Amino acid sequence: MSLLQDLFINILNMSITASYVAIGVILVRLLLKKAPKVFSYILWAPVLFRLVCPFSFDSAFSFFNLINLNAKQGIGVSEFVPQNIGLMQTPAIQSGIGSIDSAVNASLPPAIPTASVNPMQIWMAVLSLIWISGVIALLVYSIVSYVKIKGKLQTATRVDGNVFETDAIGTAFVCGFIRPKIYVPANIGDANLSYILEHERTHIRRKDYLIKPLAFLALILHWFNPLMWLCFALMSRDMEMSCDESVLHKLGDSAKGGYSGSLLSLAVKRKGLLAANPLAFGESHVKTRIKNILNFKKPAFWVIMVAVVAVCGAAIAFAANPPKGGTISEEDKRKLADVVSEYYMKADPANKGTLKIYNIKKFGSSYLVLTQKYRGEGESFSVLFLADSSFNIVAKAPGDIPISPCFSANVVKYQGKSIVYGNFKNKKWNPQTDLVTDVQIDFIKITFEDGTYVREQVSMDKGYIVVVDTLSNIRNIEVYNSKGELQSDLINESACSEYNFIKAENETVSWQEEEKDSNTLFDKSKVQEYWLETVVIHDCLIKEGPGENYKSVGNLKYGDIVVARGRYGNWFLCFADNVQGEFWIEAGNLIDEQRHTEYNLGIITADEVKVGTVTLYKGNLVQVLKRDEDKTCVTIRVIDINVGKTGWIKNSDYVPAKEGVYFNQAYLRKGTAIYEEPSLKARQLDDYGTKNTELLVNIEKERNGWVLISTYGPVNGWVRKENIFIPMPDAMTDEEQKALQVVKEYFDAFGEADYDKMRTLATENHNRNLVHDGDVWGMKWAKAKQIELIRDPRFLGVENSEPVLVFNVSVDMETVKTSAQYPATQTSFYVVLIKGDDGSWHVDSYTTG
Known part of the structure; x- marks a missing residue:
């Protein structure tokens, strides 16, 4: 039974691999629609190859390089269904399509520790029996059908050579595997006979009488895959149409009418038994074939050449497996080893340990290199390097080395992917029992919180680097031996450390000094x-x-x-x-x-627009945070979520709000009474304590000066229309405008490092405490990029009043510590102005909050 299950799992994996190839072939056939049908026919060869051959070759030109497959790569097909799935504690497949994986994996039964047999083992046994039963049934049917056909042909008489006729059949076909014979209906007529014989002889020359039964045998093995039935039908049509074109190419265009008539006459005489028998070459797809015959033209030479190149390239791509771990030549490995060794010499010159490179893996056009160089003192750790395509180290991340567990686990999340890496040890220690046991690790399985699952073959002496297209957190990591026996897992025996890539500089500090600084x-x-x-x-x-x-x-x-x-x-x-x-x-x-709370509203004009994770519709209000030339950053002021409500929209998706203009959203004035019906005599509703605040409301309908409102909370009812309004930004007063002008002049001078002019625009407190020899508040110069009045600066411990105003100023500036480590940079801070007795404004101090 175990042998049957292993065979069934192999067939499953071959079928999934062939399905990907079949989809590729169907797409390429569309591109070859104008080319001779023989090229479409040849394209089915890689599908047949994948269905019957469990082995293949690796190539950088493999079609599977275009598909993100995390399944284990063997010497033949990808292991979408693990060979030991019946023994796994949490069985899972990996078809390469996340939605299918999630649905199937959720339905697979986990192992039951107290049971003598895993439920998945029972499932696999039952499915294997169903599969082999289907194979046997189809084989029996095919053999019986073939025997019946041979029985009908016993009365056939020889016409000429290998051509026989009989009145027991209704259509012509080829029968036989070693010495194939052509059988035609009696009284078919000489005119039709010449066309049919040429067609069937073409089948014999091309060995179609062997190819089609072989294809059907492959279909029997994969009878559970509906895509393979479609492929068989399409292949049969391509075979017949390419044969028709071969006949016309030989007989010329003048034969189109007679040849089409022969097809039509034989189609009328078709018999159900022969039409259904997969081993007989009866007429099929007559309507499509006649259209193809009437439209047939001898192709130009360049069309033939392009088709030949396309089919040859596609056949190789479909038949080849992707390289395991990417294509990394020995020369490239040597270069990476050299650059890592050189980096260690510069970054940690005191380290005289032996450099060990565990693993190298392609990462797009870059490389990931897992290494260790242990000093021989202190705690050891590995380093994951990121090298660019020119073999330059651009980033690094530390990694743990296993001590008591038998494996370590580290993860870096980078460019939308999770890079999981670590090392193995051939023993593990149980601190509770103080027992040390041997382990053998051949496979690693990583499961993420979002359901993403990866299973890869590993080598204990090389560690592992696994790249997965998810940023979800890791739920568990399990390591197995070749028998599918669990050796250890993350939940019970280990831990996963998260790191970030650190930009690699040419510093000459030791790892210990670097860690101290970061902590x-x-x-x-x-x-x-x-x-x-x-x-x-x-x-x-x-x-x-x-x-x-x-x-x-x-x-x-x-x-x-x-x-x-x-x-x-x-x-x-x-x-x-x-x-x-x-x-x-x-x-x-x-x-x-402050920018989030001050009124600066926009009205959505697009039918639908996405802000963060929230969908807004025409007429909705948004808070404008920052407007650029072609886009604007907005947020939603009132909604029952804390994140996912801020984002960028196109400027064409909204218009600035105007006073008195609203659509399906507006604001309710403070103290507004809310009624159950549009009448002052109606029952007044509870306002849930919102009378002391302006409230964003949805406008449901209007009636005779009344507006029906609703909110994201319990406040709902009718209000008078005059209580609905659109708040507008507060305009600056004359005094605020004067203070703003002082700030502008002050920073114009600061940008030129004109400290003398700055002193004339500032208070004595400013000049005594902020201005020094060569800097102001530690800055050599500062150019204002944006200046904003802070309406409510109480969070700074300051209150705007008649003699005091606060502005937020964003600047480009250079500090007195300018160096390679402290270059010119950008910052912002708050500037406090005080109004003097003479009525003029002066800069008094800075604050950061």
């Missing part, structure tokens, strides 16, 4: 709670901690959306979809909270 601590108890989804307004580095002295862990681009969840001075603790883990970013690189 510098700050007072985490002083991190203030905060929550704001906002947008990055400058390209910037992100840090491990709240300060420039912390190690950079990546970078963000202008326009990236982040969520700030904590604040420490002028730094925000954030997370983002495109960055693994939390990080710190300076406040000046983000649009602040």
Whole structure:
């Protein structure tokens, strides 16, 4: 029974592989629609090859390089269904199509520890029996059909050579495998006979009488795959049509009418038994064939040449397997080893340990290199290097080495992929029992929270590097021996460490010094709670901690959306979809909270538009955060989610709000009474404490000066129309305009490092405490890029009043520490102005919050 199950799993994997090839062939056939049908016929050879041959060859030109298959690669087909699936604790397939995998894997029964047999073993036994029963039934049917045909042909009489006629059949066909004979109906007529004989002789010359039965035998083995039945039908049609074209090519265009008439006359005489028998070459697809005959023209030479090249290339691509782990030549491996060795010599010159390169894997046009160079003291660890196509080290990430578990697990999330890597050990120690046991690891299985599953063959002395198209967290990692026996797993015996790629510089520090610097601590108890989804307004580095002295862990681009969840001075603790883990970013690189709360509304004019994860429709209101030349960053002010409500839309998708103009959303004035019906005599409804705030509402309908409103909460009912409004941005007063002009002049002077003019625009406090010899507040110069009035600066410990105003200023600047480590950069801070006794405004101080 085990042999039958193994055979069935092999057939399953071959069938899935052939299905991918079949889909490719069907698509290529469409491109060859104008080419002779013999090329379409030849294209089916790789499908037949995949159906019957469990072995193939590797090639960089394999069709499967275009498909993201995470299945184990063997010497023949990909192992979509694991050979040991019946023994696995959590059985799973990997067809290469995520939705199919998720649906099938969810239905597969897990192993039951207390059961004597895994439920999946029973499933596989039953499915194997069903499969072999279907194979036997179809074989018996085919043999019986063939015997019946041979019985009918016993009365046939020889006409000439290998041509026989009989009145027991209704159509002509070839029968026989060693000495094939042509059988035709009696009284077929000399005119029709000449065409039919030429057609059937063409079949014999091309060995179609052997090819079609072989194809049907392959179909019998894969009878459970409906795509293979379609392929057999299409192949049969291509075979007949290519044979028709061969006859016309020999007889000329004048034969089209007579040849078509012969097909039509024989089609009328078709008998069900012969038409159904797969081993008989009766007429088929008559309507399509006649159309093809009447439209047939001898192809131009260039068409033939293009078709030959296309079919040869496609046949090789469909028949070949993808290279295991990408194509990496021995020369490229040597170059990578050299560059890694050179990097260690520069970055850690005191390390005299032996360099060991565990694994090298292609990553797009780049390379991943898993290495270790142990000093012989302290804790050992591996390093995963990322090298570009020119063999330059561009980034690195540390990795754990297994100590008590038999494997280590590390992950870097990079460019939308999870790179999982680690090493193996041939023993594992159980700290509870103090027992040490031997292990053998041949396969690794990685399961992610989103259901993505990867299973790969591994070698214990090379470790592993597995690249998966998901950013989901890892649920479990399991390692098995070749018998499918679980050796260890992540949940019970190991742990997975998450790292980020660190940009590789030509520094000459040891790994120990680097780790110490990255672990510098700050007072985490002083991190203030905060929550704001906002947008990055400058390209910037992100840090491990709240300060420039912390190690950079990546970078963000202008326009990236982040969520700030904590604040420490002028730094925000954030997370983002495109960055693994939390990080710190300076406040000046983000649009602040005030911009989110001040009224600067837009009205959606597109029928439908996506903002973050929320779909908005025509007439909805959005808060405008930042407008560029062709796009605008907006957020949704009132909605019951904290993230996923901020994003970029096209400028053509909205218009700035105008006073008094609204569609299906607007604001409800403070203190508005809400009624059950559109009448002042109707029952007044509970406002749930919203009378003291302006409330965003949906406009359901209007009637005689009344508006029916609804909200995302419990507030619903009728209000008077005059209480519905669109709030507009507050215009600056004359005094605010005067203060703004002072700020502009001040930073015009600062941009030229004209400290004397800056002093004339500032207070004595400013000149005494901020201006030094060669800098102001540590900056050599600063050019203002954006200046905004802060309407409510109480979060800074300041209140706007008649003598005090606060502006937020974004600048390009150069610090007094300018070097390769501290180049000119961008930041923002708050500028406090004080109104003097003479009525003029002066810059008094800076603050970061």
